[in-house]
Amino acid sequence: MQNYLKNIDILEEGKKFAVAVCSALLLALSLNLFLIPANVFASGFTGVAQILSELTMLSPGLLLLLLNIPVAILGWMKVGKSFTFYSFVNVAFTTFFLEALPVINISQDIILNSVFGGVLGGMGAGLVLKFGGSSGGVDILVLLLARKSDRPLGIYFFILNAMIVLTSGAMFGMEIALYTLLTLYVSSRLIDALHTRHVKLTAMVVTNKGDEVQEALHKNITRGVTRIPAKGGYSKEDKEVLMIVITRYELYLLHQIVNEADPAAFTNIVQTTGVFGMFRKDQ
Structure with a gap:
């Protein structure tokens, strides 16, 4: 941040x-x-x-x-x-x-x-x-x-x-x-x-600028990012889905970061009911 x-x-x-x-x-x-x-x-x-x-x-x-x-x-x-x-x-x-x-x-x-x-x-x-x-x-x-x-x-x-x-x-x-x-x-x-009452959220960012978006996320939000290969159903373009779990307080910042790195990216935000493993707690 x-x-x-x-x-x-x-x-x-x-x-x-x-x-x-x-x-x-x-x-x-x-x-x-x-x-x-x-x-x-x-x-x-x-x-x-x-x-x-x-x-x-x-x-x-x-x-x-x-x-x-x-x-x-x-x-x-x-x-x-x-x-x-x-x-x-x-x-x-x-x-x-x-x-x-x-x-x-x-x-x-x-x-x-x-x-x-x-x-x-x-x-x-x-x-x-x-x-x-x-x-x-x-x-x-x-x-x-x-x-x-x-x-x-x-x-x-x-x-x-x-x-x-x-x-x-x-x-x-x-x-x-x-x-x-x-x-x-x-x-x-x-x-x-x-806004949302849920404290933890999962963002799935669909983009064809995976490297740029991942770099921007790592610079500004200390969260791990999972990259999943994807293909556009209509355009047939090769894309990636970047999955990242955040707290609700980082949602506005995430929107700004993704919009700056790739204005054409599609982001889906879903409720996360629980997280196991290496979720960083000090953010």
């Missing part, structure tokens, strides 16, 4: 920055207009910040920023600079919008608040993921935790969100916990629609 960042495209980076800011606005609106007035909790560090805010009376925005600072430092050193930078930009602007925008109770219906809070939150999280960042905290932490264990990454998301649901139930009653579950479900479905 460091090699890729040496050749920064100003327009591309500006687009990613703008997306991170727009995503932050959506996340802040989901909280200040729907979730906070209804005492319903979001997923991840945002939900943790809401819980801590109820206990300490500090603002959720400030707590969200404080929770993300140590994780961002670790992510910068261990996960990847571009991914961590745009994740922290998203968190910083989420904090800004949470403080700048008023908390307004638009509806008294807690179901509407739960659903629309989940929709806006899912749109915000899915949008920044689609462009090579994240909404911070948990995404970075999960990648770091996964290196110490062979367990699938999804279990860490499940554990943290289960803790948020149980804590919300203990603080406000099980009815609120159920509405929190509704919000988590809606937001996850929006992330599915905009």
Whole structure:
């Protein structure tokens, strides 16, 4: 990834920055207009910040920023600079919008608040993921935790969100916990629609420039590549299928790399439910 960042495209980076800011606005609106007035909790560090805010009376925005600072430092050193930078930009602007925008109770219906809070939150999280960042905290932490264990990454998301649901139930009653579950479900479905909820993905790149694409991948993503001979069914051209397993955080970077190395390449992305063997965990 460091090699890729040496050749920064100003327009591309500006687009990613703008997306991170727009995503932050959506996340802040989901909280200040729907979730906070209804005492319903979001997923991840945002939900943790809401819980801590109820206990300490500090603002959720400030707590969200404080929770993300140590994780961002670790992510910068261990996960990847571009991914961590745009994740922290998203968190910083989420904090800004949470403080700048008023908390307004638009509806008294807690179901509407739960659903629309989940929709806006899912749109915000899915949008920044689609462009090579994240909404911070948990995404970075999960990648770091996964290196110490062979367990699938999804279990860490499940554990943290289960803790948020149980804590919300203990603080406000099980009815609120159920509405929190509704919000988590809606937001996850929006992330599915905009990006992907699957942590590991397999990319199959069909190209007649196998050497160029493989070299570009090796320079920018530390992953093994399997090359399979192929032939175009219509053109009868000799081609290759380059198969590579990546994490969802590398999907945007992969798209850029392949498009630059061979704009005519065809890439199919599929869910990977499990990986055995030499899958590099420290990316």
